[in-house]
Amino acid sequence: MSVLLAAGVLVALALGIWLGAWFDRLAPALEGGRAAGPMAPLRDWAALLIRDQAETEAPDRMNRLLAPAWYLALAAIGLSVVPVAEGLALWHSPVGIVVWGSCEALIVITVFLHGWSPNAPFPLIGAYRYAAIGLPVMLPSMFVLIAAALPAESLSLIAIVDSQRDSWNLVRQPLGLPLFLVVGLTLTLRGPLDFAGGVDIAGGTSAEESGAGLFLWQVARLATLVAFSALAAAVFLGGPLGPLLPGPVWLALKTALVMALTVLAGRLIARTTPSRMLHVLWVWLLPLSFAHLAVSGMVAL
């Protein structure tokens, strides 16, 4: 049974990766550009796979290979605690929120290693910038997830989903999902929070990547988008809860919705300079998320 479930989650992850890549290629239509067809992601990946992986001078080879693998593995681990149907998750962790939180923190380290390993200036700048931004983003993430766990009186995601039978956390805690989207944009290296990359550092941590290495990194980013969206769907939108359709279908639909929201936010919001974003995060976002936790706590009491 659990082997079947694991296979199902992996297939869903693979489909989600493709869907996320397609969303990215559909988005230009909103700006009057061309929308690509559903085959476009596969073509772009093939284009990466037929090209060589360029070597840099004196790289940290082990971490260069491991960074995309870690990133992908962390996305898969994060996804494993999400309930796919009522009372059913691949990993029945009593502290699912903590498992996800650890994955978040380790992703920051993974992205740093990705920028560190090619031994080149722009990737290294991307690595340090991302580490500086990642830290203050982890704190609101913790507050938001703890607030969502309060009505359930449990850190288990199965219990958190169960607590949303009468009303979703999105309704009870309206600030939760928007604040968590900031976390999602950071974890998936997108738009206003993609401080690992950017035109000013020629793609940042990926500036020296090509071929299969770049392919793996892009797939890992998309896998993280799927895991983040599934978790957000479970924590704020009731996950597999819903009428008529089976639970996994509801979860898939809600996950796709959060993925689309994340892709849109990533595309339509400008990215400011790193020092200004640090100011926004520490001075505005952190107090806001703390107030959110305090209010949610009082409501739950």
Added chain:
Amino acid sequence: MSWLRTLAAGAAAPIYPSIGAGMLAEVEQLFASAPGLRRAASPRDAALLLVAGDIPAEARPALDRLHDQLPHPRRTLAWKAGEPSTQISARLNEAWRDLAHGAPSEPDRLPDEPPNPWRGIGPHGQGGKGMMGGTPRGRPMAMTGADIRDGLELDRYTARVGPFAPMLPPGLTLELTLQGDVIVEAHVLSLPFPQPEEADLPALCAARMLRLLGLEGAADRMTRGHAPRAAWIRGAVPAGLGAWPGAGDARDRLDAWLSGRQEGGAPRDPARALPGLEWHEATLLLASFAPGTLRRALAEAQDLQEIPA
């Protein structure tokens, strides 16, 4: 793996443009509107090197280094002024299809060896005293110096960016001494290439800043002549960045461009304003002047420096 190659041939052609004199606006318009072309973020991300316009002799060695940074398989295409964009677009698409189907790749133009001999002592060639100092491979080791903003002792390293760096105006080469991404010293080694007046159009100038703000789609839309659809454009540019008497700050200039007005004022010696800025701020500052204005201001400052007092 012929199915993989067939699949790849249908992908958008990944192109890194090296933009010479006179072709800036045309290259920008090509990538904003031609189908099947993708502007690569870095040379490593590209299979085709598009050499647009004339590259002056002094920039040739940099072009050769850039060429060798493209991973195999790769090909170079020249786009001379006068060739219509539909034609070069078709040639680029065809070249990518050929490469994807296994056409031979171009060999390196330069020998694949360090530009300078080892010239160091110790297990890592660090030279100097202990772990510090020395010039392994001709590159000086980073030594600590006081942070330009708060005096904290941090490593300083010197690197050159340009003349074909995607975040700088084409032709501009800067020699930077950095602490992290904070500029401690900046010298202009070569001026931006001259561009026609079309490159100074408000829409194109605004699009360059939007790209630096991570708004690729909005920048393409702006280049095609429509108002951008994005949030927090003005607010994302720090207030007071790149302020000069009579020219406002970078945010004001972006504002003017977004509403279709040419910015008026010019900076005095813009390179001197770079130390103390973080790299992203510096690139925004340079992009907040039209290419023609920036080139004139940098040239004037160089002339001033060459005349003995």
